[in-house]
Amino acid sequence: MSGLSLHAVRKRFGDTEVVGGVDLDIRDGEFVVFVGPSGCGKSTLLRLIAGLETTSSGQIHIDGRDVTGEDPVKRGIAMVFQTYALYPHMTVATNIGFPLEMGKRPKEEIDRKVAEIARTLHLEPYLQRKPRELSGGQRQRVAIGRAIVRQPGVFLFDEPLSNLDAELRIQMRLEIARLHQQLKTTMIYVTHDQVEAMTLASRIVVLRGGKIEQTGAPIELYENPDNSFVAGFIGSPKMNFLSAEVVGRTGSNEVVVSALQAGLRDLTVTPRGPAPAPGTPVTLGIRPEHFLPSPDQSAVGGTVSVIERLGGVSYVYVQLPDGSVVTVERREHEHIEPGQVHRFAVNPARVFLFDNAGFRV
């Protein structure tokens, strides 16, 4: 087990800066998820940690040791690739034992460890098969087995579940979570899927354009995002954003905002920092689950364009008078049809305020 720290890590490919000065400390045994849209540099950052790419500047320390210029094998890491990257001409047993074989370990030890891992990962019946004779989930388990066999200090996962179908993905997600509880090893996991990030991480690192936007526990990011990007990225369906204006202030550092075009008036919201002056344009961030049903005929409303019924909850897509569409979560089995007018209220305690640059106010 090892902790890990990055100091001002940068990576340039030609003129393009893919990772732009990342500072990050990962504690021993943490499960950290790098999340962000494609091209945000999360995979490159992982490959820099693995040593598959060299840093343009900055340092990487693993377990207190500077490994910036070291070969991957000397870093005490193991990696699971998005594409599994199994050796197709070798059996499952040889695949799993390969890192030990490269480490010149005695054959009895290799056999014993491979058998042990096959038991943990339910691969025992398949040890003599080739990767092409396995299903996607089994292949992924072989890849994980090959990673854990060496008992590395840090596990790196590069979008390991994105090649699997939905059902298998959920199953493997649970297996990875269980594995972390069992091994208690530091894990760094890259994904673009915020559900994976929320469910697996002890800490999420949100990246955009090669820079860290925010780090924190999943619920922290959900409840207290620093900016509209993080707010929009974490949570599913996405947070709704409405243009609004500060129209007044109350005595206790609260502001009154109105999104007139959307039909929202006089919401009393508590900003995170000092209250902005009246007249300041702001963006309201409201999650779909923070709309309240309202029987009041004067409440905000719009025309229902689409309803997604998931069973327990339904998502109603409502077109507001200004043409913008908001997603509203509904738990009651109301009778809602497309084309109807749907009215709702907003829980002001759960409304986020962002300035024009997207920063939390």
Added chain:
Amino acid sequence: MKRSVVQSFWLALSGFGLLLVIGLPFWWVITGSIKLPREIIGRVPTMIPQSFTLQHFQKLLQASDFLVYLINSVLVSVASAIIVVVLAVPAAYAFFRMRFPGRNGLYRAILLAYAFPSIVILIPLYGMFSALGLIDSPLALIIVNVALALPFSIWMMRSFLSNVPREIEEAAVVDGAPPAVILVRIMIPLITPGIASVGIFAFISAWTEYLFASVLIVSDARRTIPVGFAGIIGQYQIDWGLLLAGATAAILPVVLLFAFVGRWFVAGLTEGAVK
């Protein structure tokens, strides 16, 4: 994609046409080798042999040096093919994966070797081999054949290497495999179709090479098939039956080679690795 009946018909027809173009010369040579001389030179050519004889083959094996030429050719071609493969694999891997100054320039320059007609290098090569005392030695032919086939073989091998998914190599790097081990344990097993292709290419170019073999080899006992065979074509007359029988016998080792290495051309060798 499903094909309509009309499409299938045209596909079959053009396939058949291609087969005809490729197969007809072979048919002509092979059937000619078992015809009686008067049928071979008959005024009306026959597609289906009207006569049958093995006299040309008998003459080939008993009255000519064909067997000697065959052994020489096999020796030179097999040795050339093996050396080409042994050199092309690491060279292509180096061009493909390792970073060193001048890599791209050198890689492009390789094919430049083909810009020179071989006749241009014939005279200087003769001088060099003569200085080395290699005239009339099969070793000279092997060296020339390797040198001629290697550049293209490296190109060919590189494209096979580039079909191996990068992650497989990276996984091996993370697992602690040094480059030489990656090449031998991971890459070579995954590019056996490439090795077979390059081997066949090198074998056939050596098998059919005429120019250098005709100049660098002096004594009859060391000639290869193409040169030795040219001797059969006399100044005033050609023994067509013997020539066709010799050509048929010369195709045979190549056919055998294909049959032998053909099973290496298996599709989906990397299946299961990355999907």
